[in-house]
Amino acid sequence: MSGDLMEQQAGLGFKDWLLDETLALAGNYKGGVFQRLVAASYKLAPVSDPAALPAFQELARKMARQSDFLRHDFNFIPSSGDHYASLKQLRRSIDAQRQAGKRRADMFVYAEPPGPEEDAKQQGHPVYTNDQNVMIRGVHDAIAHLGGGHSFSARGEYGAYNRHLKTLCNTQDARAGKCLAAAALFTEIVGQTSFYYVYNAFAPQKAVFLPDFDFYNVGLLAPSSRLNAFFVLQNKDLVCRPDFDPEGFAREYPVLSEELSRQEGRGKVRLANIPTRR
Numbered sequence: 001m002s003g004d005l006m007e008q009q010a011g012l013g014f015k016d017w018l019l020d021e022t023l024a025l026a027g028n029y030k031g032g033v034f035q036r037l038v039a040a041s042y043k044l045a046p047v048s049d050p051a052a053l054p055a056f057q058e059l060a061r062k063m064a065r066q067s068d069f070l071r072h073d074f075n076f077i078p079s080s081g082d083h084y085a086s087l088k089q090l091r092r093s094i095d096a097q098r099q100a101g102k103r104r105a106d107m108f109v110y111a112e113p114p115g116p117e118e119d120a121k122q123q124g125h126p127v128y129t130n131d132q133n134v135m136i137r138g139v140h141d142a143i144a145h146l147g148g149g150h151s152f153s154a155r156g157e158y159g160a161y162n163r164h165l166k167t168l169c170n171t172q173d174a175r176a177g178k179c180l181a182a183a184a185l186f187t188e189i190v191g192q193t194s195f196y197y198v199y200n201a202f203a204p205q206k207a208v209f210l211p212d213f214d215f216y217n218v219g220l221l222a223p224s225s226r227l228n229a230f231f232v233l234q235n236k237d238l239v240c241r242p243d244f245d246p247e248g249f250a251r252e253y254p255v256l257s258e259e260l261s262r263q264e265g266r267g268k269v270r271l272a273n274i275p276t277r278r
Helices: 003-008 014-019 033-044 050-070 087-099 130-146 154-168 171-176 180-199 246-252 254-264
Strands: 074-079 105-110 231-233 238-240
Touching: 033 180, 033 238, 033 254, 050 074, 050 130, 050 154, 050 180, 074 130, 087 105, 087 130, 105 130, 130 154, 154 171, 154 180, 246 254
Parallel strands: 074 105
Antiparallel strands: 231 238
């Protein structure tokens, strides 16, 4: 662990510090305004942005270091299928191997490049090789899901992101938006997860920033985002402001407004009626 990470968790046990989540919303997030906004923003973003390249390279560099460390305890095996149906199944597999005396437990990692089946050009990652992609998935599963006890669910993925972020960035940099890896990790985990649960399909992998969202406090909009004029945190839920004006929102964000309506699957919808937690 680096010195800055050691300093920020002083006063808390390291395990407690990792488990001290900064998730701003209650519930499981599924179907809520936050998830819908992230999913729509991800869908509308280009496949890649040259300005985001350094962030994705930094994330790969940091996760490669974590991978080197984890290989003392895990043997990551690429798999053509999604090997574990649940966190419980993954944990049972690792525990059984440990109890049998196996020091380096086998962990299967999904190795196929996900993406829309109808568009082969969007399968794979615009920055990472498939080997890097597999490495990043394995590290994330070991550190964030297995290590953090976060399930493979909408809420679990956001919690796993939160835990993994703390092993990659010091808190001050993450809060100030100065940690490049945080911006890339948010796109990789929160962006793709939100897309999956809203559109019921694997997301095309992208190398872009989603600047409207707070990378440290999952569930909040970035303080600089103009979306704050339309949405507000209320009782741990991101909702439309009481004076929300659908027509004004459509004028300010015509493409985003149309995409949010399309998510409902029935043409134009008043955004004030978008359901929150289900």
